[in-house]
Amino acid sequence: MIIVEGVTKVYSKNSVALRDISLHINAGEFVSIIGQSGSGKTTFTKLLIAEETPTKGKIKIGDWDITNIKTDEIPYLRRQIGMIFQDYKLLPQKTVYENVAFALEVAGEKSKRIAQIVPQLLEIVGLSDRHNRYPQQLSGGEQQRVAIARSLAHRPKIIVADEPTGNLDTINAEEIIQILKKINEFGTTVLLLTHNREVVNALHRRVITLHGGNIVLDQEAGKYIL
Amino acid sequence: MTSLKRILKFAFQDIGRNFGLSFMTVLILILMVLSVNALWGVEAITKEAVATVKDQVNVSVYFSANANDDNVNELKKYVSSFPEVVNVDLLSADSVLDSFKQRHKLSKDILDALAELDTNPFGPTMIIKTKEPSDYQKIIQALNVPEYQTLIEAKSFDEHETALDKIQNITNNAEKMVAGLVLLFGCISFLIVFNTIRAAIHTQKVEIGIKRLVGASNWFIRGPYIVESLIFSVLSMAISIGIIYLALHFIDPYLSVIFSDGFSLTKYYNSHILYLFGSQFVCVLVLTVVSSILAMRRQLKV
Numbered sequence: 001m002i003i004v005e006g007v008t009k010v011y012s013k014n015s016v017a018l019r020d021i022s023l024h025i026n027a028g029e030f031v032s033i034i035g036q037s038g039s040g041k042t043t044f045t046k047l048l049i050a051e052e053t054p055t056k057g058k059i060k061i062g063d064w065d066i067t068n069i070k071t072d073e074i075p076y077l078r079r080q081i082g083m084i085f086q087d088y089k090l091l092p093q094k095t096v097y098e099n100v101a102f103a104l105e106v107a108g109e110k111s112k113r114i115a116q117i118v119p120q121l122l123e124i125v126g127l128s129d130r131h132n133r134y135p136q137q138l139s140g141g142e143q144q145r146v147a148i149a150r151s152l153a154h155r156p157k158i159i160v161a162d163e164p165t166g167n168l169d170t171i172n173a174e175e176i177i178q179i180l181k182k183i184n185e186f187g188t189t190v191l192l193l194t195h196n197r198e199v200v201n202a203l204h205r206r207v208i209t210l211h212g213g214n215i216v217l218d219q220e221a222g223k224y225i226l
Numbered sequence: 227m228t229s230l231k232r233i234l235k236f237a238f239q240d241i242g243r244n245f246g247l248s249f250m251t252v253l254i255l256i257l258m259v260l261s262v263n264a265l266w267g268v269e270a271i272t273k274e275a276v277a278t279v280k281d282q283v284n285v286s287v288y289f290s291a292n293a294n295d296d297n298v299n300e301l302k303k304y305v306s307s308f309p310e311v312v313n314v315d316l317l318s319a320d321s322v323l324d325s326f327k328q329r330h331k332l333s334k335d336i337l338d339a340l341a342e343l344d345t346n347p348f349g350p351t352m353i354i355k356t357k358e359p360s361d362y363q364k365i366i367q368a369l370n371v372p373e374y375q376t377l378i379e380a381k382s383f384d385e386h387e388t389a390l391d392k393i394q395n396i397t398n399n400a401e402k403m404v405a406g407l408v409l410l411f412g413c414i415s416f417l418i419v420f421n422t423i424r425a426a427i428h429t430q431k432v433e434i435g436i437k438r439l440v441g442a443s444n445w446f447i448r449g450p451y452i453v454e455s456l457i458f459s460v461l462s463m464a465i466s467i468g469i470i471y472l473a474l475h476f477i478d479p480y481l482s483v484i485f486s487d488g489f490s491l492t493k494y495y496n497s498h499i500l501y502l503f504g505s506q507f508v509c510v511l512v513l514t515v516v517s518s519i520l521a522m523r524r525q526l527k528v
């Protein structure tokens with residue numbers, strides 16, 4: 001489903017984020033990509049949603065050839081992928097509710113449906129009582145949960161979660177991982193990018209280890225080794 | 227349809243949540259429109275003033291008492307044939323006498339002296355108006371031929387010309403000064419408007435980036451900002467028009483004192499309403515929409 005072939009990302013002469021990465025991820029898999037800070041995890045997610053273009057190599061998601069995607073097709077690609085950004089990327093002028101609804105509104109979802117789905121999503125991430133607040137009125141962990149709710153809104157075929165537990169305590173982190181697991185059970189492909197040792201070790205799923213922009217390990221039911 | 231509704235909703239939300247910035251933008255647009263209209267108003271008034279003075283200038287040709295109707299009509303025809311001549315009025319000998327009597331009705335001596343005469347001492351009078359005051363010299367020249375000398379007793383070119391020159395001079399200078407001021411003010415307000423919009427879009431930069439990343443199409447992002455520009459333009463134009471008419475309401479009484487022919491700026495505005503406000507609306511719209519599109523173009527590339 002996701003095919004990455006010989007992808008290299010060079011930001012500048014002295015900043016090479018990914019070196020000749022190749023990997024296949026099948027539909028319905030739950031894959032963790034781990035690595036130290038600066039190993040290229042976020043860069044990899046940026047390539048998947050065509051925020052950045054690879055310097056070399058090819059990426060395919062389903063039928064999309066991301067490397068040659070047309071500019072006006074990019075929004076459609078992004079609506080297929082539920083992206084949880086490491087820095088949340090919430091709209092500062094919109095409330096929690098509106099932020100989640102926005103992902104549905106851009107996709108042309110009916111207002112009636114939106115009014116049904118959004119409260120459910122906020123319920124799932126435990127933010128029902130915060131739906132009228134603006135992002136700057138929330139704690140880091142709460143903002144992160146809004147970002148998660150938004151990424152789930154349009155029932156994407158692929159979830160890409162970049163450090164989704166980075167600002168959460170153990171209990172909340174565990175809850176989020178449970179949600180991701182549940183979504184995966186319903187058939188959604190999940191890509192979890194993290195440096196959280198406990199989370200990865202508890203999963204017992206495929207683990208890809210990045211180091212300095214290289215894939216150094218790719219194990220079924222792996223463990224956090226570095 | 228839903229998209230359009232959502233774009234409108236987002237536009238109004240944005241205006242409300244950035245109320246300070248929205249308010250400033252509209253305020254500055256209003257100031258710009260008002261300053262342009264100040265120029266237009268002053269120009270209309272000076273034009274009218276010059277026209278009024280020009281209108282009062284004429285040449286009077288006083289015929290001698292022995293000039294008969296044929297002579298007079300021939301001369302009238304001759305003068306009318308000049309392209310510079312706008313109007314030729316004839317006063318008959320009798321009406322000249324009447325108006326003379328009227329003018330001197332308080333001085334008994336003059337009236338008595340007049341009564342002594344058995345015939346009307348006055349000949350007819352011809353009043354000539356030309357397009358431009360400078361044309362009068364030519365008409366006077368043309369009448370300075372020997373064959374008319376016996377018919378014409380006197381020619382008067384009221385010495386309005388120097389006065390007219392002065393007025394023209396003053397109004398020209400006033401117009402230049404106002405134009406300069408408005409140009410300056412216009413430039414300043416243009417820069418402020420452009421920068422206000424750019425600043426607004428700078429704060430929207432983060433927002434635009436996020437909207438792109440969660441799959442919004444360009445039109446979905448651009449739409450609300452363009453609708454906002456539209457709303458700002460309509461709002462500032464409407465408020466400006468209100469203020470302008472209110473101002474005219476106070477200015478017109480003064481103008482009616484100066485201009486006897488019923489000139490009023492309100493009337494002037496009413497008769498040019500489409501041109502005046504149409505062109506200004508287009509300018510404001512172009513300024514707001516184009517600057518917001520230009521400013522957004524770069525951010526929409528990601």
Ligand SMILES: Nc1ncnc2c1ncn2[C@@H]1O[C@H](COP(=O)(O)OP(=O)(O)OP(=O)(O)O)[C@@H](O)[C@H]1O
Nearest residue numbers: 011012015016017036037038039040041042043044
């Ligand atoms: N826009 C950029 N321009 C230049 N270099 C960049 C840019 N973005 C990232 N890099 C570099 O690319 C490398 C990989 O960065 P990336 O953000 O992918 O790391 P990461 O694995 O997500 O780290 P973290 O765990 O801290 O989030 C880093 O060395 C970083 O300095």
Ligand SMILES: [Mg+2]
Nearest residue numbers: 041042043086
């Ligand atoms: Mg990262």
